[in-house]
Amino acid sequence: MSILKYIISQTQLPETGVKNTLKLLEDDCTIPFISRYRKELTGNLDEVQIADIVKYKEAFETLEKRKLTILKALEEQDVLTPELQKKIESTTDLITLEDIYLPYKKSRKTKAEKARQFGLEPLAKIIMSQNANDVESIAFKYVKNDVASVEDALEGARHIISEWINERTDIRNNIRYQLDRYATITTKVVKTKAEDEKAQKFRDYFDWTEALSRIPSHRLLAILRAEKEGFIRVKIAIDDDAVLAKMENRIIRSRNACADEITTAIKDAYKRLLLPALTNEALQKAKDKADESAIQVFAKNLKQLLLGSPLGEKRVLAIDPGFRTGCKIVCLDAQGDLKYNETIYPHPPKNDATGAIKKISTMVEAYKIEAIAIGNGTASRETETLIRRIHFKTDIQVFVVSEAGASIYSASKIARDEFPNYDVTVRGSVSIGRRLQDPLAELVKIDAKSIGVGQYQHDVDQSKLKGSLDLVVENCVNAVGVNVNTASTSLLSYVSGIGPKLAENIVNYRTAHGAFATRTAIKKVPRLGDKAFEQGAGFLRIKDAKNPLDDSAVHPERYDLIKRMAKDAGKSISELIGNSTILQKINLNSYCSDTIGLPTLQDIIKELEKPGLDIRQQAKVFTFNQDIKTIADVTEGQLLPGIVNNITNFGCFVDIGIKESGLIHISNLADAFVSDVSEHVSLHQQIIVKVLEVDVARKRIQLKLHK
Known part of the structure; x- marks a missing residue:
């Protein structure tokens, strides 16, 4: 199966869209760029659909790589036949592929392999033929050297038969079916840990049974964490007797002495080989499903958090509240630069509320503060109450801001590089203030899984989690757009086509040469070539640029088209921008070509109506019930x-x-x-x-x- 057919079978997306998307990905185009600026090629696929194409592309490549490894191993063993090769090459999933390879795996010395070395494979074949009646007499012929008795010979033969049964794909798939439909997950507390204080949060699972197919993601992850920490034991079970009966019906054709030996081998294969491996596989499958669900929740939450309402470019006084160590205060200008820091002690044990109020009032007036951000940690409510007692000369908005991950940022290399002369407490306060100004710009500096807006994020597959969250951050950053003249290295690194190194180069160039006056000036940045410019330019903004299109989501490749639209309308580009009356009268069909169609043209008109419009809502003041303290x-x-x-x-x-x-x-x-x-x-x-x-x-x- 080709990669194209494989992805279509998994996603049900149109062939042309998948085919063109694959080509764009091969040309090093990013998901945000493809979804925003190549709609005609993809058939208007969104970033989620394109991400699915990327996911299944990687899955197909992993499968093909494994096929090559297996084919090479089989060639080296000199067991690769044309039929076996065809079977392997036509396989479309890893589980089936591994089942095919199972009989040829070079594993540790098994009981079956030991029996073969004793010359017992012919006896196993005789038994499996099910034609012999006097099995013991036949087995007696194999009693020699390391085979001490008839029972030893029969036992060795049964081990070989057990291995054959274990390697049968039909048997394995039938047990998988039983596990998929009927398996239960059962937990029992480890008696010696039942009274452990740490175990109490898992006490709901000290004695629990549930269908594995229906267990919710959060419950399975909680159970597996409890097992990992040694508080409970977990068992996956199905109706063993029913499964064994089905296996016997598939394998046994006669009712003679051979059947008795095979029945014993079936039970051994099931309990020793099949059940442990396939229950582990079923549990891992359930875990993967739970991981996917948990990661989706985390990703959805993270997107909402990153696209949280910004206050905008306002002068902010930010407070990291505390009792004994005091409240750390910073004053930030409208661009988030630190202007002043101070510590006040309004709460126990010092209780200097009067001095604190005086200092805050002075700072608000001196730095023309427009809003106050209070971290929502320890002493947050008490600090908010204090602030609301102050009679400011101007209208000051007061916000309570989430501190989640602020401590991670304050101790990070990014924070040390930004504020080398300040300690972690000052850096944490700065982060709180900047989160109010622009949550997205500040939160991208923190490892996403440290923000704490998911469930059991430390228990899921960390590689998949990182990939999913990085994609969310990238999509959010590019959906909002980035001011190239003020953005941090962290924020710029998520812009389509940029990455950490080019982001660093952009900031260094900006520091050395001043603000970029035009989008094309970005090309002067070392190592930022045509491809990076193509991928990133549409998401980078130049505020107050000579060309107003430089502060919009219109890609530079479409500037000439807009010049033509303006000329046809008898207007300048500046007169066209924001003029809905004229824009809505433009006949878009007359501007369609082989490279641009209605989806892109409609995006352009929408952007020209409100260029550079922030898709996020503005932050609103919120007040808790002041009577609720604990x-x-x-x-x-x-x-x-x-x-x-x-x-x-x-x-x-x-x-x-x-x-x-x-x-x-x-x-x-x-x-x-x-x-x-x-x-x-x-x-x-x-x-x-x-x-x-x-x-x-x-x-x-x-x-x-x-x-």
Whole structure:
């Protein structure tokens, strides 16, 4: 099967779109570039569909590589026949491929291999023929040298038969079918660990049984973590008697002495070889499915977080609150540059609220602060209360900002390079302030899985997780666009076609030569060639550029086309931009050609109507219930304002302004059945919740979404 047919069979996407996308990928085009600027070639495939093509392209290449390895091994063993080669080459999945290769694998010295060395394979063949009646007499002929008795001879023959049964693809596939349909996962607590304090969070799984095919992602990952930490034992089971009966029906054709030996060999093959291998395979398959589900949740949450509402270019005072160590304060200008830092001690043990208020008021006035960002960690509510007591001379907006991952950033090389003369506490405060100004620009500096907006992110396949999250970050950065004259190296590195090294070169060139005046000036950056410019130019913005198109998502390759549109309309490009009346009258069909069609032309018109428009909504002030300070203040029946701070498959967690987040279980999101939590809430959404239950001892709060 060709790569084209393989991908079409897996994705059901149109052949022309897949074929052209593969060619673009071979030409080193990126997913954002292809989905945005090559719509005619792909048939208007979006970034998710193109990512699927990339995924199955990689899967096909992995499969083909494994085929070559196996064919080479079989050639070296001199067992490769034309029929076997054809069978291998036509295989479309790795499991089937490994089943075909199984009989030829050079493994450790097995019981069957040892029996062959004792010369017992002919006896095994006689038994499998099922024609002999006096098996013991035949076996007696093989009693010699290392074979001490008739029973030893028969046992060795059975080991060989067990291996043959293990290698039968039909038998393996039938057991796989049974596992897929009927397997259960059962857990039992390790008695010596039952009272362990760390084990208590897994106590729901001390004695648990569930169908493996229906277990939710979060539950399986929790069970596997509990097993890994040694608190429980996990078993995958099916109806052994039913499976053995099916195996006997497939293999045994007579009811003589041979059948008795084969029956014993079947049981041995099943319990010693087939069941352990195939239950492990089934559990891994379930784990892969759980990983995929968890990664999808994480990716969806991360996208919502990265595309969170920015305040924009405003002067911000940011506070990393604390008790004993004080509140670390920084003043940032509209571009996020650090202008001043200070530490105040308004809370216990020093309780210098008066001095803190005076210092904050002075800083707000001195640096013309327009907004205040307060981290949502320890002492956040107390600090917010303090800030709201201050009577500022101007209208100051106050925001509570998520600190998730701020400590990771503050200790990172990126932070040390940005602020070599400041300690981690100052860097953390800067990160909080910048997150308010532009969440995307700041969060790209942090390893995505450290942001903490997923479920069991440390338990899933880390390579797949990284690939998925990197793709999300790349798509978000390019969807928003990047100001090339202010963007950090971290942000620029995610721009289509740029990468870390070119991003560093761009920043170094900008530092040495000043701001870029035009998009074409970016070509002067060392090692930034035509291909990188083609891939990245449309996503890079030049603010206040001489050519207004340089601050838009219109690709430079289409500038001449827009000049022609403006000329045909009797207007300049500047007069055309933002003029919906004229733009809507343009006959797009007259500008279609072999290289540009209606999808791209419609994108261009949409962009010209509102060039450089940020797809994100602007940040809004949110206020928690000021009477709720701790979990002890929360009571059943209360209606409280909250912010969704994490989404999982089983529900969402809500920050109601205290240390403990409440949970809205999926069943409490709506009166009707809910299949997807994200259809009802989004990350950082401001909502009203009703308190259903408060468990102070376990620090758990059950909530319901209030419509």
